[in-house]
Amino acid sequence: MFELKFxxxxxYHCNTQACLTKCKFMDIDNATAKNEILKIVRGEDSFVxxxxxxxxxxxxxxxxxxxxxxxxxxxxxxxxxxxxxxxLVKRAINIGIPFRGEPEINxxxxxxxxxxxxxxxxxxxxxKLFDGLSIISSDERKMFHYFCQLMYLHYGKISLIKERLPNxxxxxxxxxxxxxxxxxxxxxxxxxxxxxxxxxxxxxxPVHLFEYLxxxxxxxxxxxxxxxxxxxxxxxxxSRLCPDKxxxxxxxxxxxxxxxxxRQFSDENALCCGLTIQGQKKEGSRKRALEIQRKNIEDIxxxxxxVCVFNCPACFDTLSIKLKExxxxxxxxxxxxxxxxxxxxxxxxxxxx
Amino acid sequence: xxSIYNALCDIVDKEYCSNLPEEIYxxxxxxxxxxxxxxxxVVSPRTVEEIQKIVLLARDKNIPLVPLGGGxxxxxxxxxxxxxxxxxxxxxxxxxEVNERARYAVIECGVxxxxxxxxxxxxxxxxxxxxxxxxxxxxxxxxxxxxxxGDLAHPYGFSSDMVLGLEVVLPSGDIIRIGSCAxxxxxxxxxxxxxxxxxxxxxxxxxxxxxxxxxxxxxxxIRGTGTFVVEDEELIPEIIYKITHTQIPEDIIVYSRAxxxxxxxxxxxxxxxxxxxxxxxxxxxxxxxDDTLGEYIxxxxxxxxxxxxxxxxxxxxxxxxxxxxxxxxxxxGIMPIDTYPQCYIRGRxxxxxxxxxxxxxxxxxxxxxxxxFAWTYAFNRADEETIKKxxxxxxxxxxxxxxxxxxxxxxxxxGQRLVMDRLHxxxxxxxxxxxxxxxxxxxxxxxxxxxx
Numbered sequence: 001m002f003e004l005k006f007x008x009x010x011x012y013h014c015n016t017q018a019c020l021t022k023c024k025f026m027d028i029d030n031a032t033a034k035n036e037i038l039k040i041v042r043g044e045d046s047f048v049x050x051x052x053x054x055x056x057x058x059x060x061x062x063x064x065x066x067x068x069x070x071x072x073x074x075x076x077x078x079x080x081x082x083x084x085x086x087x088l089v090k091r092a093i094n095i096g097i098p099f100r101g102e103p104e105i106n107x108x109x110x111x112x113x114x115x116x117x118x119x120x121x122x123x124x125x126x127x128k129l130f131d132g133l134s135i136i137s138s139d140e141r142k143m144f145h146y147f148c149q150l151m152y153l154h155y156g157k158i159s160l161i162k163e164r165l166p167n168x169x170x171x172x173x174x175x176x177x178x179x180x181x182x183x184x185x186x187x188x189x190x191x192x193x194x195x196x197x198x199x200x201x202x203x204x205x206p207v208h209l210f211e212y213l214x215x216x217x218x219x220x221x222x223x224x225x226x227x228x229x230x231x232x233x234x235x236x237x238x239s240r241l242c243p244d245k246x247x248x249x250x251x252x253x254x255x256x257x258x259x260x261x262x263r264q265f266s267d268e269n270a271l272c273c274g275l276t277i278q279g280q281k282k283e284g285s286r287k288r289a290l291e292i293q294r295k296n297i298e299d300i301x302x303x304x305x306x307v308c309v310f311n312c313p314a315c316f317d318t319l320s321i322k323l324k325e326x327x328x329x330x331x332x333x334x335x336x337x338x339x340x341x342x343x344x345x346x347x348x349x350x351x352x353x
Numbered sequence: 354x355x356s357i358y359n360a361l362c363d364i365v366d367k368e369y370c371s372n373l374p375e376e377i378y379x380x381x382x383x384x385x386x387x388x389x390x391x392x393x394x395v396v397s398p399r400t401v402e403e404i405q406k407i408v409l410l411a412r413d414k415n416i417p418l419v420p421l422g423g424g425x426x427x428x429x430x431x432x433x434x435x436x437x438x439x440x441x442x443x444x445x446x447x448x449x450e451v452n453e454r455a456r457y458a459v460i461e462c463g464v465x466x467x468x469x470x471x472x473x474x475x476x477x478x479x480x481x482x483x484x485x486x487x488x489x490x491x492x493x494x495x496x497x498x499x500x501x502x503g504d505l506a507h508p509y510g511f512s513s514d515m516v517l518g519l520e521v522v523l524p525s526g527d528i529i530r531i532g533s534c535a536x537x538x539x540x541x542x543x544x545x546x547x548x549x550x551x552x553x554x555x556x557x558x559x560x561x562x563x564x565x566x567x568x569x570x571x572x573x574x575i576r577g578t579g580t581f582v583v584e585d586e587e588l589i590p591e592i593i594y595k596i597t598h599t600q601i602p603e604d605i606i607v608y609s610r611a612x613x614x615x616x617x618x619x620x621x622x623x624x625x626x627x628x629x630x631x632x633x634x635x636x637x638x639x640x641x642x643d644d645t646l647g648e649y650i651x652x653x654x655x656x657x658x659x660x661x662x663x664x665x666x667x668x669x670x671x672x673x674x675x676x677x678x679x680x681x682x683x684x685x686g687i688m689p690i691d692t693y694p695q696c697y698i699r700g701r702x703x704x705x706x707x708x709x710x711x712x713x714x715x716x717x718x719x720x721x722x723x724x725x726f727a728w729t730y731a732f733n734r735a736d737e738e739t740i741k742k743x744x745x746x747x748x749x750x751x752x753x754x755x756x757x758x759x760x761x762x763x764x765x766x767x768g769q770r771l772v773m774d775r776l777h778x779x780x781x782x783x784x785x786x787x788x789x790x791x792x793x794x795x796x797x798x799x800x801x802x803x804x805x
Binding site for chain 1: 638642
């Protein structure tokens with residue numbers, strides 16, 4: 001089984017304890033943080049293992065890239081501490097089981113876009129931005145063969161990821177892709193940083209969707225007309241796994257003339273959408289999730305955003321109705337980019353959002 | 354020339370009457386596993402007077418008469434077992450009255466679920482009816498006649514409990530009315546006159562219901578569905594008891610199924626909540642998810658999956674995709690809630706025995722007074738072997754319902770025989786007498802509820 005590349009000396013000698021002191025969901029001072037992270041390193045129980053809302057953010061906070069979040073999940077699993085109640089854990093485990101036969105493998109020998117477990121969102125990869133790309137995982141019945149499995153970080157089931165992910169990588173590899181643009185940044189995080197942390201071999205080149213969109217927009221620059229729409233960005237937990245790609249949000253917005261509103265809860269300070277939190281075992285989790293969502297959406301509204309842009313379909317599903325109730329239009333980044341090159345109108349995203 | 358055909362054409366115009374093989378073929382089967390039987394004629398009247406004339410013709414010629422609504426019972430209840438005339442009632446589709454303040458609707462028997470939903474949404478957005486989750490083409494009357502249940506079954510019971518008045522054409526050709534409408538008053542109550550419970554649950558064997566009045570209920574501004582997941586089936590009766598104690602939900606459904614895998618071995622309890630404000634909604638959510646079910650979450654026995662501001666209809670029909678060929682049929686049992694664990698375990702066993710992915714669904718009726726537990730079996734319409742397996746599974750399930758102390762809901766012929774074999778002799782005798790008096794020639798939907 002694959003082992004986490006974790007350097008415990010970095011934690012022993014760390015003076016920041018940023019992994020825990022920066023946590024937005026636990027109030028921890030430096031001394032406590034040091035004590036608790038070292039307990040976790042030693043494999044002992046810690047209140048952190050019970051309180052963690054699994055927002056992934058400590059992966060970004062760690063100044064050494066030492067994977068504190070993966071370690072937390074490893075320890076949760078080893079000590080039998082599941083953040084979610086067991087029936088939801090079982091349900092989640094079952095979700096990732098492919099059940100409608102084997103996928104059709106066609107050799108592509110070119111760039112592909114992988115929809116992962118979101119085949120139903122094919123309409124989000126239309127038009128000139130995606131010209132020349134082949135799609136894999138376009139069939140909803142077969143999409144779990146392409147499911148990156150990282151969702152199990154929310155369920156204290158890292159062993160399941162290690163067990164299933166190599167098969168998923170193998171399936172994608174059979175398509176012989178030149179490079180794989182990942183529709184969801186959780187997939188990108190899986191095939192890059194996660195696999196690297198566990199020494200899992202990835203024989204193809206993963207590309208983050210936003211990096212891809214940025215490069216396509218550069219090529220289509222002549223078509224771009226500034227959209228002048230005030231936008232907010234809902235940063236998903238999975239973005240914390242590949243924080244180096246987060247800068248493409250700003251780059252894209254600048255390129256298409258979207259006005260990114262100034263918010264309290266953005267970038268490193270972003271709030272979780274609440275989907276995972278609402279079902280957690282800890283007492284009051286449902287209300288806690290509602291409160292986080294309220295703060296998040298009020299922040300978006302007060303900043304004057306007309307549109308809230310998503311990368312994660314789960315965040316989109318969780319927040320879109322609440323946003324619409326406040327006349328804020330939820331949309332995906334690709335659709336926003338398509339407005340800038342004149343393929344769709346602002347009204348179109350208003351209707352489809 | 355065919356004199357019966359000509360007589361029917363005289364009543365309804367030949368455009369609405371047929372004895373052509375390609376047209377009567379359509380009326381020879383339903384979407385379930387029942388063996389097809391061809392009628393001799395199909396007729397589609399538009400008025401109660403036309404229906405009356407057709408009944409008189411059938412009586413005079415001693416021809417079987419099978420009333421048909423949407424034809425979606427799946428149990429073969431409108432398959433003409435002994436040929437004769439199928440009387441297709443879909444043209445009887447007027448919504449005659451909606452009384453906003455007294456919350457009732459008077460409709461003709463061919464009004465479809467989709468039609469009534471759409472009409473209320475457009476003209477009476479504050480009102481709704483108990484919608485069964487059937488295809489939109491299913492008729493409102495059909496659901497009521499078979500004692501169906503809709504998405505307000507938890508607070509208000511069976512759809513047939515919501516009837517406020519009936520107009521019926523008897524096998525004699527007489528037209529009768531039941532309820533306040535019988536006094537020429539409005540159609541607002543079925544009580545307090547002497548009870549004439551002769552037409553609901555009889556599958557059209559005692560007469561043809563032509564008009565009916567049904568209760569409508571407040572349609573709150575926000576209606577949505579929350580889901581709670583449990584692994585241990587033994588907990589379901591207790592959890593349902595606790596949820597229904599709150600008297601808050603509009604609808605409670607429990608399902609488990611082999612496909613998709615997320616639902617396998619787990620029980621999803623969906624709870625519909627309605628509110629006119631966020632404040633009201635959160636009050637209700639807190640009572641259900643936190644106060645009532647919080648202990649199960651804390652003890653790792655159940656999990657809250659979230660709440661969506663959209664109504665999720667039970668979609669048993671999705672099961673039809675499990676095997677190629679798109680067929681499915683289910684046995685519904687009206688069961689005591691306490692039997693849930695046995696219904697689930699035994700249902701899985703029957704499914705596995707017949708190589709069919711299991712699908713079970715329970716809808717709570719009343720304050721946990723009973724549930725409609727549905728065992729669904731998929732089959733390939735083009736594969737006789739899978740149809741045979743599904744049919745065997747259905748028969749075994751009919752017997753299971755009886756064994757577990759339940760009552761088979763909308764039983765097909767096989768299930769009807771099981772029920773009649775066990776029926777209290779006095780009850781059976783009275784039913785025979787009623788049938789003999791009302792339909793002495795036995796022309797109404799023969800083959801169904803045959804007690805003689």
